[in-house]
Amino acid sequence: MSQVAGVVGALQFTAWKAHHLACCREVPGRDRRLPADAGTARRLGLRLGLHCGYCCAGLIAILLVIGVMDLRAMAVVAAAITVERLAPAGERVARATGAVAVGAGLFLIARAAGLG
Secondary structure, X not given: OHHHHHHHHHHOOOHHXXXXXXXXXXXXXXXXXXXXXXXXXXXXXXXXXXXXXXHHHHHHHHHHHHOOOOHHHHHHHHHHHHHHHHOOOHHHHHHHHHHHHXXXXXXXXXXXXXOO
């Protein structure tokens, strides 16, 4: 758990995460008129879904390690993902989430080493 938390926390600070978060937060077709056909809707939906999936992959990895059946863990991860995606300062929220994950990882490592 401690290694996963550290890696996921570090991932929250990367340009890769910022790029996918920006794409996930973007409204397709906001500045231009899109054709209203099924092919365009499918392509845009797939693209948005992939960006959002990549954006949330780290937090989902933490959820898988903690246990997907833990209701509290699901609520915390769902809240973090929602706030990252919808808050006006989503990038800052992602960095704060990363700091919490790195701190949790360091705490778990220290506890395992008998320091805490």
